[in-house]
Amino acid sequence: MTDTDTDTSLEVTSTSQTLARQPKGRTGLARILLGRDAVMIYVLIVAVLLFTLTLPRFGSPVTVGFLLLDVIPVLLIAMPMTLIIITGEIDLSVASIAGLTSAVLGVLWAGGMDIATALLLSVGVGILAGAFNGFLVAVVGLPSLAVTIGTLALFRGLALVVIGDNAVANFPPELTAFFTSKIGGTGIPTVMIGVVVVIAIFGVLLHFTPFGRGLYAMGFSKEAARFVGIHVARDKFWLYASSGLVAALAGVFWTLRYSSARSDNASGLELTVIAAVLLGGVSIFGGKGSIPGVVAGVLLIGTINYALRLGRVSDVVLIIVTGALLIISVVTPSIIDAVKRWVHSRRMRHELPQASALGKASA
Amino acid sequence: MSSTVRDTSTSAPVRRRPWSSLARFRELPVAIALVALVLFTYIQNPLFLSPQGTKDLLLNATIIIILAVGQTLVIITRNIDLSVGSILGLVAFGTGTLFADVPGIPIPVVFLIGLAFGGALGAVNGLLVTVAKVPALVITLGTLYIYRGLNNAWAGGKQYFAGDRPAEFGSLAVDTFLGFPIITLIAVLVVVVVAIYLAGARSGRDLYAIGSDPAAARLFGIPVGRRVFLAFLCNGVLAGLAGVLYAARFNSVGATTGTGMELDIVAAAVVGGVAIFGGSGSVVGAALGALLLTTITSALTALRVDKFWQQAIVGVLILAAIIVDRLAALRTARRLRLSEARDD
Numbered sequence: 060m061t062d063t064d065t066d067t068s069l070e071v072t073s074t075s076q077t078l079a080r081q082p083k084g085r086t087g088l089a090r091i092l093l094g095r096d097a098v099m100i101y102v103l104i105v106a107v108l109l110f111t112l113t114l115p116r117f118g119s120p121v122t123v124g125f126l127l128l129d130v131i132p133v134l135l136i137a138m139p140m141t142l143i144i145i146t147g148e149i150d151l152s153v154a155s156i157a158g159l160t161s162a163v164l165g166v167l168w169a170g171g172m173d174i175a176t177a178l179l180l181s182v183g184v185g186i187l188a189g190a191f192n193g194f195l196v197a198v199v200g201l202p203s204l205a206v207t208i209g210t211l212a213l214f215r216g217l218a219l220v221v222i223g224d225n226a227v228a229n230f231p232p233e234l235t236a237f238f239t240s241k242i243g244g245t246g247i248p249t250v251m252i253g254v255v256v257v258i259a260i261f262g263v264l265l266h267f268t269p270f271g272r273g274l275y276a277m278g279f280s281k282e283a284a285r286f287v288g289i290h291v292a293r294d295k296f297w298l299y300a301s302s303g304l305v306a307a308l309a310g311v312f313w314t315l316r317y318s319s320a321r322s323d324n325a326s327g328l329e330l331t332v333i334a335a336v337l338l339g340g341v342s343i344f345g346g347k348g349s350i351p352g353v354v355a356g357v358l359l360i361g362t363i364n365y366a367l368r369l370g371r372v373s374d375v376v377l378i379i380v381t382g383a384l385l386i387i388s389v390v391t392p393s394i395i396d397a398v399k400r401w402v403h404s405r406r407m408r409h410e411l412p413q414a415s416a417l418g419k420a421s422a
Numbered sequence: 423m424s425s426t427v428r429d430t431s432t433s434a435p436v437r438r439r440p441w442s443s444l445a446r447f448r449e450l451p452v453a454i455a456l457v458a459l460v461l462f463t464y465i466q467n468p469l470f471l472s473p474q475g476t477k478d479l480l481l482n483a484t485i486i487i488i489l490a491v492g493q494t495l496v497i498i499t500r501n502i503d504l505s506v507g508s509i510l511g512l513v514a515f516g517t518g519t520l521f522a523d524v525p526g527i528p529i530p531v532v533f534l535i536g537l538a539f540g541g542a543l544g545a546v547n548g549l550l551v552t553v554a555k556v557p558a559l560v561i562t563l564g565t566l567y568i569y570r571g572l573n574n575a576w577a578g579g580k581q582y583f584a585g586d587r588p589a590e591f592g593s594l595a596v597d598t599f600l601g602f603p604i605i606t607l608i609a610v611l612v613v614v615v616v617a618i619y620l621a622g623a624r625s626g627r628d629l630y631a632i633g634s635d636p637a638a639a640r641l642f643g644i645p646v647g648r649r650v651f652l653a654f655l656c657n658g659v660l661a662g663l664a665g666v667l668y669a670a671r672f673n674s675v676g677a678t679t680g681t682g683m684e685l686d687i688v689a690a691a692v693v694g695g696v697a698i699f700g701g702s703g704s705v706v707g708a709a710l711g712a713l714l715l716t717t718i719t720s721a722l723t724a725l726r727v728d729k730f731w732q733q734a735i736v737g738v739l740i741l742a743a744i745i746v747d748r749l750a751a752l753r754t755a756r757r758l759r760l761s762e763a764r765d766d
Contacts, residue, residue, distance in 0.1 A: 151685070195741070204502075205698040205744045208689050213737025219730040327682060330504075334563055343557045378574065382567030389561070390554045 095340040095392075096352035103359045110366040117369055120246025127248050128239065128316060130361035132157070132309040132325060134254055134354065136332045137339070138261040139302035141353045144336060145265070146277040146295060147345025148203040152192060153306040154328035155214035158321075160185045160310030162218040165227030165320025174231055182307045188214055189303015190296070197295035211329065218322040227320040238315040250312065257305065262350040270294065278345025334381060335360050338388045360384065448695040449707040451746055456714045463721040470724040473601065479720055480606040481595060481671060485510075485664045486712040487609045489683070490690040491616050492660030494708040495653045497691055498620075500633040500700030501551060501558035503654060506661045507683030508569035509543045513665025514675040515573060518582030521591070529591050536666035537659050543569060544658015548651035558654075566684065574677045581676035587669065595671040605667045612660065613709045620705060629653060633700025689736070690715050693743040715739070 111118035136153045143150050160181045167177035192210055196203045240249045265271035273289040285291050314320045339356025341348030363384075364377050463470045489506050496503045513536050520532050543565075550561045584592050594604045602610075620626040628649050631639040640646050669675050688698075694711025696703030715736060722732050 199745070199748070201744050201748055202698045205692050206741065208685055208692065209737050209740030209744060211685060211737070212689065212733055212740060216730075216732065216734025216737050220728075220734055223730050330563060330566070334567070337560050337563075343560050373575075376571065376575070378567045379571030382564040382569075382571065385567070386550065386556075386561060386564035389556045389564075390550065393554050393556055 096349050096355065099338075099340060099352050099355035099359065103355045103362065106359060106362050106366075110362065110369075114366060114369050117366060120241070120244060122365065122369070123246035124241050124248060126361055126365045127251055129365065130357055131248070131250060131254055131316075132313055132328060133332050133335055133361070134357045135257060135305050135309045135312070136302075136328070137336050137353050137357050138257055138350070139298065139305045140332055140336050141339070141341055141348055141350060142261065142265055142271075142274055143203075143298050143302060144333075144341050144343060145345055145348050146274050146298065147281070148196060148295065148298075149207065149333070149343075150192060150203065150299065150302050151207040151329045151333075152188070152210040152214055153302060153309075153332060154325045155211045155218070156185050156188045156303050156306035157310030157313060157325040157328065158323065159188060159214045159218040159221070160307040161314040161320045161324040162222035162322050164311060164314050165225075166221050168230060168320070169227045174234060178311060182304065182311065185303045185307020185310065186300055187303070189306065190300040192303065193296035193299030196299060197292040200292075215322070215326065222320065222322050224322070228318055230315060230318050230320075235315050235318040238312065253308075257308070258350065258354060265350055274298075275346055278342075278347070331360075331381075334385050338385055340388075448702075448747070448750060449704065449710060452694055452707060452710040452714055452743070456710060456717065459714070459717060459721055463724050467724045467726075470721065475720075475724075476601070477598065477603055479717055481603050482720065483713045483716040484603070484606045484609045485668055485671065486687065486690055486716055487709045488612055488660050488664040488667070489687045490694065490708040490712040491612055491705045492657035492664075493687045493691050494694075494696050494703060494705050495616065495620075495629065496558070496657045497688070497696050497698065498629045498633045498700055498703055499650050499653050500636065501650060501653070502562065502688065502698075503544075503547060503558065503657050504562040504684045504688075505543070505547060505565040505569055506657065506664075506687055507680040508566050508573065509540055509658060509661040509680075510665040510668060510683065511573045511675075511678070511680035512543065512569055512576075513540050513662045514668040514679045515577050515582070515677070517666050517669040518586060518675045519576075521587045522582055529588070532591070533663075533666055537662045540662015540665060541655055541659040544654050544656070544661065545651070547658065548654030551654060552647040552651045570681070573679075577677035579677070581674045582669075584673045591670055594667070605670060608663070608667065609709075612663070613705055616656075616705045625649060625652065630701055633702070635701075686715070687712075689740050693740055695743070695747060697747065711743070 116122070136157070140150060140153065163184045164177055164181035167180055168174060172180075188210070192203075192207060195201050195206045195210075238248075238250055241247060242249055242251070265274065273284060273294060276284040276287065276289055277291055277294070281291055310325060313324050317324075335357040336348075336353050337343060337356075338360065339348070339353035341353060360381060363380055367377055367380065460471070469475055489510070493503060493506065516539055517532055517536055520527055520535060547558070547562055547565055550556060550565075551558045554561075597604050599607060620629065628639070628644045631642065631644055632646050632649055636646055665680075668679065672679075690712035691703070691708040692698060692711070693714060694703070694707035694709065696708050696711075718735060718739065719732055722735065723729065
């Protein structure tokens with residue numbers, strides 16, 4: 060009984076809290092400069108500056124090149140993953156799709172197909188794989204976590220069926236050279252242009268189109284989203300298909316960068332991608348997150364890993380840092396929230412004793 | 423997937439009362455599939471069920487069964503623990519270290535230390551999830567990395583081999599009792615104890631209530647935080663047990679022991695009919711799921727199916743299990759609607 064009482068009064072204080080806060084909410088520039096994404100970007104800048112000052116070999120084009128080449132697969136897959144997690148779903152099969160694409164590409168090329176057709180077909184396989192996820196999740200309505208654990212095994216298994224434990228390595232040298240080439244003396248990989256285009260497409264899609272706004276609505280409440288006329292199933296289907304497409308591109312990149320098509324390419328990458336996306340401020344419950352935040356999150360993990368490796372810190376610490384960053388990034392906001400709520404409810408009790416009494420009476 | 427209030431009414435299957443006979447019925451398809459698989463393989467290749475073949479089958483399943491039982495406790499509360507593979511690795515390496523550094527240490531003491539170690543690691547997960555109120559998927563993804571990192575730091579390039587451990591310890595995985603390997607009997611005992619706890623004990627029933635609707639469970643007066651913490655703690659203890667048994671079963675333990683196991687475990691539970699959004703499922707089902715997944719690998723080998731097909735078939739099996747679940751839930755929902763209409 061006492062439990063019920065405190066709960067209703069809590070609800071009342073929380074609505075009056077939002078009402079009281081609304082005019083005080085940050086607007087315009089302040090909102091952009093103090094938001095969660097901006098904080099991630101500041102942390103990234105501070106990290107880069109710190110490493111440049113303390114590590115003699117960090118601030119060089121070589122660093123930029125290797126760092127970006129290392130993060131490109133994660134950065135690519137993180138884009139559709141961000142959108143999917145914002146709708147409250149998840150896709151664990153992305154790394155397996157990349158592996159399957161790599162295997163198909165290898166077998167087609169080894170079988171004598173010309174490289175352009177092989178590339179197109181293998182990316183097509185990736186799209187089909189994503190659409191299969193999309194069908195099961197969006198059309199049939201199965202839980203995405205369970206479905207994509209299943210397709211994680213299935214697609215990786217199909218990669219094994221396609222290529223076995225062989226590896227195909229003799230890709231056209233001019234193509235593999237292109238995938239590791241840099242733009243002039245900047246050290247930025249040429250492929251980065253394509254990656255930026257992908258980021259821009261997903262950024263615009265999420266932040267500047269009705270489709271994107273709909274994704275946030277779905278993440279908050281699927282029912283409500285359907286009632287306001289959002290095509291939940293159709294939109295989700297296309298999200299998974301796009302996830303398959305981008306995972307396939309990452310698989311192609313992986314194959315040609317290392318010049319090796321194997322069934323176990325990119326295995327285990329799904330958890331790295333999800334860790335980076337969550338670090339970038341996307342809520343696992345959906346409804347919250349942004350592309351700039353995720354890009355900063357991916358680059359932050361990449362930068363720290365690279366710097367620690369340059370500083371001869373063993374890989375051991377790298378894994379711990381990734382895990383700790385992830386936990387800190389989610390625990391900190393909830394601690395701040397708890398403190399804020401505590402301070403606020405204390406003030407409410409001091410200033411407005413009659414309001415909470417009223418609330419209780421009406422409830 | 424967390425203990426906080428959240429609307430999953432459309433994505434989660436329609437909730438059933440897990441104690442009703444319908445839900446108990448849910449283990450039947452898995453059991454039938456298992457029996458059919460074993461029979462078919464046996465007819466094709468009688469060596470499959472030779473004493474040695476059966477023993478290998480059971481040994482392979484043992485560790486996965488124990489982990490799947492622990493994972494079920496956590497999934498029923500609408501949480502998940504991805505860090506079990508890393509916990510298993512740490513405890514397995516710890517077991518190797520104990521035998522190497524403390525010569526003549528009694529085996530029961532090693533078991534106790536392993537269980538306590540696993541329990542402590544599980545308790546860290548449980549505390550972070552319940553006190554900080556952060557989704558379990560995120561927390562345990564973080565501790566998956568952290569525990570694995572600690573294991574790497576501790577082990578470095580070092581590995582302990584079967585020769586470093588006393589012969590009696592290794593024989594746990596060799597000796598049989600009534601045809602069952604000793605460590606498999608331990609796993610069966612775990613399944614029975616946890617099944618009775620979930621079906622009979624008040625706090626066990628609470629786990630289902632929490633998974634079905636955390637907010638309602640809280641209003642009902644169930645100490646949600648404490649129960650979820652308990653589920654993570656038990657899962658840690660069981661992962662610890664699995665770690666010690668891993669050291670008994672396998673030749674070497676090192677920095678990478680147990681890597682990538684987490685999704686297999688969740689898959690075993692899902693195949694066994696444990697709903698990924700909590701509130702339904704049983705440890706018997708999860709154990710059958712684990713047995714089915716490990717048996718299929720051996721069966722395909724016995725049937726001389728190309729080994730490369732194995733993983734794809736496992737994937738198909740997981741998807742089939744989810745679809746069966748969905749169909750069962752739809753049927754139950756329709757039946758409930760009909761019976762309600764008749765009552766009105």
